[in-house]
Amino acid sequence: MSSSSTAHGRGDRAVKPPIRDALVAAAFRLFLERGYEQTTVDDIVALAGVGRRSFFRYFPSKEDVVFPDHERCLADMTDFLSASGDGDDPVRTVCDAARLVVRMYAENPAFSVQRYRLTKQVPGLRAYELSVVWRYERALAGYLRTRFAGLRDGTLRADVVAAAVVAAHNNALRSWLRSDATGDAEAAVDHALRHVQAAFGDVPVPPAGEDPEDVVVVVSRRGAPLWRVVQELEAALGRD
Amino acid sequence: MSSSSTAHGRGDRAVKPPIRDALVAAAFRLFLERGYEQTTVDDIVALAGVGRRSFFRYFPSKEDVVFPDHERCLADMTDFLSASGDGDDPVRTVCDAARLVVRMYAENPAFSVQRYRLTKQVPGLRAYELSVVWRYERALAGYLRTRFAGLRDGTLRADVVAAAVVAAHNNALRSWLRSDATGDAEAAVDHALRHVQAAFGDVPVPPAGEDPEDVVVVVSRRGAPLWRVVQELEAALGRD
Numbered sequence: 001m002s003s004s005s006t007a008h009g010r011g012d013r014a015v016k017p018p019i020r021d022a023l024v025a026a027a028f029r030l031f032l033e034r035g036y037e038q039t040t041v042d043d044i045v046a047l048a049g050v051g052r053r054s055f056f057r058y059f060p061s062k063e064d065v066v067f068p069d070h071e072r073c074l075a076d077m078t079d080f081l082s083a084s085g086d087g088d089d090p091v092r093t094v095c096d097a098a099r100l101v102v103r104m105y106a107e108n109p110a111f112s113v114q115r116y117r118l119t120k121q122v123p124g125l126r127a128y129e130l131s132v133v134w135r136y137e138r139a140l141a142g143y144l145r146t147r148f149a150g151l152r153d154g155t156l157r158a159d160v161v162a163a164a165v166v167a168a169h170n171n172a173l174r175s176w177l178r179s180d181a182t183g184d185a186e187a188a189v190d191h192a193l194r195h196v197q198a199a200f201g202d203v204p205v206p207p208a209g210e211d212p213e214d215v216v217v218v219v220s221r222r223g224a225p226l227w228r229v230v231q232e233l234e235a236a237l238g239r240d
Numbered sequence: 241m242s243s244s245s246t247a248h249g250r251g252d253r254a255v256k257p258p259i260r261d262a263l264v265a266a267a268f269r270l271f272l273e274r275g276y277e278q279t280t281v282d283d284i285v286a287l288a289g290v291g292r293r294s295f296f297r298y299f300p301s302k303e304d305v306v307f308p309d310h311e312r313c314l315a316d317m318t319d320f321l322s323a324s325g326d327g328d329d330p331v332r333t334v335c336d337a338a339r340l341v342v343r344m345y346a347e348n349p350a351f352s353v354q355r356y357r358l359t360k361q362v363p364g365l366r367a368y369e370l371s372v373v374w375r376y377e378r379a380l381a382g383y384l385r386t387r388f389a390g391l392r393d394g395t396l397r398a399d400v401v402a403a404a405v406v407a408a409h410n411n412a413l414r415s416w417l418r419s420d421a422t423g424d425a426e427a428a429v430d431h432a433l434r435h436v437q438a439a440f441g442d443v444p445v446p447p448a449g450e451d452p453e454d455v456v457v458v459v460s461r462r463g464a465p466l467w468r469v470v471q472e473l474e475a476a477l478g479r480d
Contacts, residue, residue: 131366131367163403163404167404
């Protein structure tokens with residue numbers, strides 16, 4: 001047991017926080033106290049009680065300490081997509097992959113809300129976040145391009161679906177962050193992703209007892225907007 | 241007639257290029273010769289024959305000279321959206337707004353291709369471009385949020401449609417840029433945007449002579465993927 005954990009009076013949970021976590025905690029304390037721009041890497045390492053080289057072993061730059069888990073999450077997403085089978089519905093699979101991101105935010109609501117506020121205030125962090133979002137979107141689009149290979153306009157469909165998934169995910173995630181993490185982030189994202197699955201994805205497995213060969217008939221005026229027809233179709237199919 | 245235009249042997253087209261255009265031309269010549277990172281603002285103003293303060297009168301930073309027309313295009317897009325009427329189909333309107341961007345690229349194909357290659361090579365420019373794309377997307381989403389106000393999940397729908405429009409536009413634009421500006425960029429974007437309009441927008445006015453009350457019937461197995469049903473629906477409606 002280290003003296004520092006005892007000094008915190010938490011001998012029963014005496015695991016000294018890893019250096020990486022200590023750096024993130026120190027950085028956020030300083031960012032909130034002084035502002036992001038006014039905090040240097042030297043300030044962060046002084047508060048965390050480690051050397052500069054330790055900082056750069058974990059984070060390439062000061063921006064990276066703000067988003068400490070995205071690299072892991074991107075790797076998890078890539079692994080998840082690689083592990084999916086040819087029988088899996090592609091749109092459902094990318095929606096499930098996107099859920100890995102909201103889960104990461106929901107694991108640590110207070111930290112996520114702090115970071116959201118910080119990111120809104122600092123243009124450099126906003127730019128960094130856009131580049132992270134872009135990497136998620138390209139991971140999803142890359143998977144869909146493979147699955148849609150051979151389809152007419154396959155890369156176009158892949159890019160559009162990936163963008164729609166990211167937009168729906170982020171709409172729900174940002175609402176949750178703006179609300180100070182009130183309510184269930186994952187349920188909000190699920191609801192948002194159902195819109196995308198309704199527009200582009202498969203139909204859910206029918207409830208037990210229903211004849212899977214049940215037939216739905218839609219009659220439409222030719223002049224009706226397609227989205228209205230799809231809405232009726234969804235209603236007829238018992239989707240929300 | 242200025243001596244400089246005569247010196248270029250183009251006395252018959254003797255309009256001295258505005259300083260702004262001269263700065264862009266000088267910057268791109270140096271970026272291509274030496275690389276973006278190796279070119280300083282001092283190098284650019286020296287080649288253009290103007291002072292440093294002239295550069296910063298037109299461009300806040302070296303990155304901005306790479307994208308000299310996006311501010312104007314963003315302003316045009318905002319104006320276009322503001323001028324649209326309540327009777328205009330919202331999805332069609334944002335598709336038309338997105339066409340302003342491809343038109344800007346198509347006005348100067350050689351410059352657009354040069355810039356595309358440069359942007360791919362320089363991470364800082366890639367980040368800058370993402371922030372520009374984000375601003376277009378927010379302009380479209382902001383308009384749609386107003387138009388969809390009161391709809392259930394209005395902001396979600398707005399964000400998803402805006403992202404889909406931007407993704408479709410960029411898929412077509414990038415294909416055209418990768419092909420060294422072969423073919424018709426605007427037609428390629430039109431084709432891509434039709435996918436988005438088919439999924440979210442209105443149906444085109446039927447050809448003359450056709451009964452607008454013509455009825456289309458679609459019969460679907462309940463287990464069929466919705467996108468397959470929509471594909472059949474499009475075929476039945478005579479859409480490509």
